[in-house]
Amino acid sequence: MFPCVLKAVDVVFSVSSASRCVGRYCSRRAPPRRLLRVAQALDGSEVGSSVTVQGWVRSVRSQKDHLFVHVNDGSSLQPLQIVASSELSDSLLTFGSAVEVAGRLKESPSGKQRVELLADRIDVVGGCNTLDFPFKTKERHGLEYLRQYPHLRCRTNVFSSLLRIRSVAAAAVHSHFTENGFVQIHTPVITSNDCEGAGELFQVEVRSFKIKSKNNGTKEPDQNFFSVPAFLTVSGQLHLEVMSGAFSRVFTFGPTFRAENSQSRRHLAEFYMVEAELAFTRSLEDLTAVMEDLFRSVTERVLTQCPEDVDLFHQRVSPGHRVGTARVQYDVLGITYTEAIDILNRSSHQFSFPTTWGCDLQTEHEKFLVRHCGDVPVFVTDYPYDLKPFYARDNRDRPQHTAAAVDLLVPGVGELCGGSLREDRLDLLTARLAQYLDLRRFGSAPHGGFGMGFERYLQCILGVDNIKDVVPFPRFSHSCLL
Amino acid sequence: MFPCVLKAVDVVFSVSSASRCVGRYCSRRAPPRRLLRVAQALDGSEVGSSVTVQGWVRSVRSQKDHLFVHVNDGSSLQPLQIVASSELSDSLLTFGSAVEVAGRLKESPSGKQRVELLADRIDVVGGCNTLDFPFKTKERHGLEYLRQYPHLRCRTNVFSSLLRIRSVAAAAVHSHFTENGFVQIHTPVITSNDCEGAGELFQVEVRSFKIKSKNNGTKEPDQNFFSVPAFLTVSGQLHLEVMSGAFSRVFTFGPTFRAENSQSRRHLAEFYMVEAELAFTRSLEDLTAVMEDLFRSVTERVLTQCPEDVDLFHQRVSPGHRVGTARVQYDVLGITYTEAIDILNRSSHQFSFPTTWGCDLQTEHEKFLVRHCGDVPVFVTDYPYDLKPFYARDNRDRPQHTAAAVDLLVPGVGELCGGSLREDRLDLLTARLAQYLDLRRFGSAPHGGFGMGFERYLQCILGVDNIKDVVPFPRFSHSCLL
Numbered sequence: 001m002f003p004c005v006l007k008a009v010d011v012v013f014s015v016s017s018a019s020r021c022v023g024r025y026c027s028r029r030a031p032p033r034r035l036l037r038v039a040q041a042l043d044g045s046e047v048g049s050s051v052t053v054q055g056w057v058r059s060v061r062s063q064k065d066h067l068f069v070h071v072n073d074g075s076s077l078q079p080l081q082i083v084a085s086s087e088l089s090d091s092l093l094t095f096g097s098a099v100e101v102a103g104r105l106k107e108s109p110s111g112k113q114r115v116e117l118l119a120d121r122i123d124v125v126g127g128c129n130t131l132d133f134p135f136k137t138k139e140r141h142g143l144e145y146l147r148q149y150p151h152l153r154c155r156t157n158v159f160s161s162l163l164r165i166r167s168v169a170a171a172a173v174h175s176h177f178t179e180n181g182f183v184q185i186h187t188p189v190i191t192s193n194d195c196e197g198a199g200e201l202f203q204v205e206v207r208s209f210k211i212k213s214k215n216n217g218t219k220e221p222d223q224n225f226f227s228v229p230a231f232l233t234v235s236g237q238l239h240l241e242v243m244s245g246a247f248s249r250v251f252t253f254g255p256t257f258r259a260e261n262s263q264s265r266r267h268l269a270e271f272y273m274v275e276a277e278l279a280f281t282r283s284l285e286d287l288t289a290v291m292e293d294l295f296r297s298v299t300e301r302v303l304t305q306c307p308e309d310v311d312l313f314h315q316r317v318s319p320g321h322r323v324g325t326a327r328v329q330y331d332v333l334g335i336t337y338t339e340a341i342d343i344l345n346r347s348s349h350q351f352s353f354p355t356t357w358g359c360d361l362q363t364e365h366e367k368f369l370v371r372h373c374g375d376v377p378v379f380v381t382d383y384p385y386d387l388k389p390f391y392a393r394d395n396r397d398r399p400q401h402t403a404a405a406v407d408l409l410v411p412g413v414g415e416l417c418g419g420s421l422r423e424d425r426l427d428l429l430t431a432r433l434a435q436y437l438d439l440r441r442f443g444s445a446p447h448g449g450f451g452m453g454f455e456r457y458l459q460c461i462l463g464v465d466n467i468k469d470v471v472p473f474p475r476f477s478h479s480c481l482l
Numbered sequence: 483m484f485p486c487v488l489k490a491v492d493v494v495f496s497v498s499s500a501s502r503c504v505g506r507y508c509s510r511r512a513p514p515r516r517l518l519r520v521a522q523a524l525d526g527s528e529v530g531s532s533v534t535v536q537g538w539v540r541s542v543r544s545q546k547d548h549l550f551v552h553v554n555d556g557s558s559l560q561p562l563q564i565v566a567s568s569e570l571s572d573s574l575l576t577f578g579s580a581v582e583v584a585g586r587l588k589e590s591p592s593g594k595q596r597v598e599l600l601a602d603r604i605d606v607v608g609g610c611n612t613l614d615f616p617f618k619t620k621e622r623h624g625l626e627y628l629r630q631y632p633h634l635r636c637r638t639n640v641f642s643s644l645l646r647i648r649s650v651a652a653a654a655v656h657s658h659f660t661e662n663g664f665v666q667i668h669t670p671v672i673t674s675n676d677c678e679g680a681g682e683l684f685q686v687e688v689r690s691f692k693i694k695s696k697n698n699g700t701k702e703p704d705q706n707f708f709s710v711p712a713f714l715t716v717s718g719q720l721h722l723e724v725m726s727g728a729f730s731r732v733f734t735f736g737p738t739f740r741a742e743n744s745q746s747r748r749h750l751a752e753f754y755m756v757e758a759e760l761a762f763t764r765s766l767e768d769l770t771a772v773m774e775d776l777f778r779s780v781t782e783r784v785l786t787q788c789p790e791d792v793d794l795f796h797q798r799v800s801p802g803h804r805v806g807t808a809r810v811q812y813d814v815l816g817i818t819y820t821e822a823i824d825i826l827n828r829s830s831h832q833f834s835f836p837t838t839w840g841c842d843l844q845t846e847h848e849k850f851l852v853r854h855c856g857d858v859p860v861f862v863t864d865y866p867y868d869l870k871p872f873y874a875r876d877n878r879d880r881p882q883h884t885a886a887a888v889d890l891l892v893p894g895v896g897e898l899c900g901g902s903l904r905e906d907r908l909d910l911l912t913a914r915l916a917q918y919l920d921l922r923r924f925g926s927a928p929h930g931g932f933g934m935g936f937e938r939y940l941q942c943i944l945g946v947d948n949i950k951d952v953v954p955f956p957r958f959s960h961s962c963l964l
Contacts, residue, residue: 074729
């Protein structure tokens with residue numbers, strides 16, 4: 001019944017010629033020239049070829065005999081310069097319009113770009129009224145201004161760079177874990193659990209048809225779709241723990257939710273989290289090694305694959321944070337919570353929140369610790385037992401009673417990752433709660449895991465101050481645009 | 483402020499030796515032997531080495547002098563055979579228990595496996611009460627039986643194979659698009675839009691604290707968290723369309739939701755969808771080429787990377803669907819909706835649903851068409867205009883009035899993908915609706931896109947009948963287990 005699948009392997013290699021005939025469509029498709037993306041045109045390998053390029057106009061400059069048009073299609077930060085006879089001038093050829101340009105690629109005489117396109121045809125396929133368009137050519141708009149136009153801000157250099165970096169970082173997360181033997185689990189968004197036992201949840205109900213209701217009364221929403229109250233997940237941890245009973249390494253990477261009514265620069269209602277769970281852990285170092293590898297590996301891939309986009313942020317969005325192009329080795333430090341409290345109490349800095357042993361570390365404390373350690377990532381381990389959720393493994397180290405939990409603090413952001421060894425001892429858990437027990441009854445192995453806030457990661461590597469500027473469509477209290 | 487980032491590139495290469503000192507943990511970690519995953523041990527390259535392996539016991543067989551224990555850690559379908567002196571026997575060493583085994587890898591004298599582990603130590607780190615454990619050693623449990631144990635079914639061969647395949651297929655989707663210049667967009671789960679304008683939606687509200695409410699009245703949920711009604715997304719299309727105004731190729735791959743009160747084998751409340759959007763499309767072939775490439779490329783990677791897991795399904799779950807190991811070329815056919823209706827009406831088959839021009843194609847029709855075309859994937863194009871949503875591009879081909887929409891039908895499943903060219907002509911859209919207009923005002927380019935149901939894809943390649951068996955934690959009406 002599935003011969004197509006069983007037959008699929010060999011054929012794949014014959015498919016790469018994309019012009020295969022698919023039914024009656026083949027006759028429709030005969031582009032006269034090679035279609036190139038802007039990034040391909042810019043790489044120089046096609047100089048001398050006759051090509052077609054499609055994209056959006058970033059600037060138009062008219063000289064006596066020539067037009068200079070910059071076209072971008074999102075494949076690179078750099079636009080392609082089009083040089084055309086002024087006869088090709090067109091009143092529709094404006095900033096923001098969508099164009100298709102045919103011509104020949106040549107080396108550019110200017111030092112500003114390697115390659116330019118000598119056009120013999122420019123088609124405006126979609127005009128743009130520049131008076132109505134909220135962005136102006138050559139103008140740099142602030143991130144707050146851009147945030148008002150969620151459906152258009154992807155047309156700006158800074159936000160298209162952000163989205164390319166986000167895409168590369170997301171692919172890097174997948175590649176890094178896959179190459180290291182982790183199985184990806186699609187943990188559910190809708191759940192009947194409340195993993196953290198804290199924080200405000202979003203509840204999910206079937207839409208109430210208040211408008212359509214004919215009897216003028218309010219039709220109650222159907223709360224029984226799932227037969228139990230259902231919420232948007234705050235963490236995939238429990239579901240990963242289930243899977244770490246069969247796969248010794250698993251990860252998930254998807255949206256998570258908090259209904260905190262916060263207007264802060266640090267919180268979103270919907271954000272992305274990378275979470276991993278490992279079985280047969282011996283100590284927190286089994287986790288910190290994985291957290292550190294993840295951070296280094298993803299960052300290395302981002303810096304290698306989109307250096308221009310990252311540079312744009314370090315130059316324009318977080319100027320002063322750029323320390324030349326020197327990329328030398330750094331160490332990740334590790335301190336205990338107890339040592340962290342000592343550092344805070346020995347400092348002369350005035351903190352807004354208390355720093356006595358047993359208090360939770362606030363962002364001001366975390367940022368201070370990072371600076372104190374030389375602006376490098378810092379692991380803080382062995383937090384007070386009472387600060388951590390029931391599933392964190394008891395260190396049994398009274399009188400300083402701690403849990404085997406760890407946070408990774410990074411420059412500019414504070415907490416980036418949080419993780420713990422999980423309590424795998426059935427007798428200790430029994431004393432605490434029932435729901436969790438069946439996961440420990442059948443071949444329980446010591447395990448641990450962590451989560452990394454993906455937006456915070458992007459803020460950290462790019463120096464972006466407001467979390468709303470590193471997500472394509474931010475959701476927060478009183479805002480659900482688009 | 484972010485020196486760590488700028489310094490990160492070079493150091494990555496020095497990190498691979500995982501034993502770097504991270505603060506005070508280094509002294510804790512000194513495993514005497516190399517820790518190998520089962521898949522690594524099985525590949526034969528470490529024969530002769532002293533190693534440690536961790537995992538869960540799949541079977542224990544006692545002979546006079548020897549114990550034979552099969553251990554699996556989720557890294558492969560095949561377990562590793564442990565051979566130990568019967569002195570290492572332990573009453574806790576049962577089916578399902580978690581163990582750590584140290585010994586020497588050697589070639590196996592048996593023909594059943596290439597490699598086995600001669601153990602000199604077996605530690606049971608977590609026992610398993612086999613009387614309570616719902617699965618029995620060597621027994622094959624049905625998929626329906628397994629579905630009752632969402633927290634344990636990953637311990638079975640068939641479901642761990644499914645999850646490995648799902649993970650490989652998901653990674654393949656990311657790799658395929660990334661290698662072809664698509665930018666991944668994290669389209670939001672929470673949205674104030676209803677993309678399809680049809681179907682039941684889940685509404686999102688802040689949890690109502692009915693239990694905690696002290697005044698004995700029912701506290702109303704805060705419907706104003708976002709200041710507008712908010713729903714779980716049914717499609718990322720609109721958000722991809724936004725992005726296709728700046729990136730000529732984008733994709734999204736994440737959870738989508740339908741509140742249909744359906745108990746069918748074909749529907750979930752939460753499922754994964756792969757969606758892509760392309761700008762500057764000329765005809766439906768621009769879409770069908772991408773859909774076909776995606777299907778072939780992901781399938782090729784799955785068959786290459788987990789052949790044993792796929793074979794398990796073709797042998798055990800969908801026996802009879804396996805057509806030898808011949809993997810030869812197949813063609814994907816293309817027919818129009820009008821031709822499809824002709825085929826249905828010329829057949830002698832009795833359909834439950836009508837087959838007059840203008841009727842929607844039902845699953846029975848789709849499966850018939852696939853069989854009629856020789857059990858290969860079939861594109862059906864140019865559907866009646868009135869069957870498709872407002873955003874599908876009008877073919878303007880009266881009297882047979884159709885839209886430039888396409889579905890991909892596959893053996894055993896029916897519709898796998900659906901897509902269309904989008905109406906990019908502002909005047910035609912104006913006649914239909916206002917909300918969508920701002921996306922066409924500024925450099926509108928012809929574009930189109932499609933979505934592929936990821937679970938249906940897995941059903942198709944594996945021959946799995948019930949969609950609940952290809953998702954780790956199924957959510958459907960009256961069920962939200964875990």
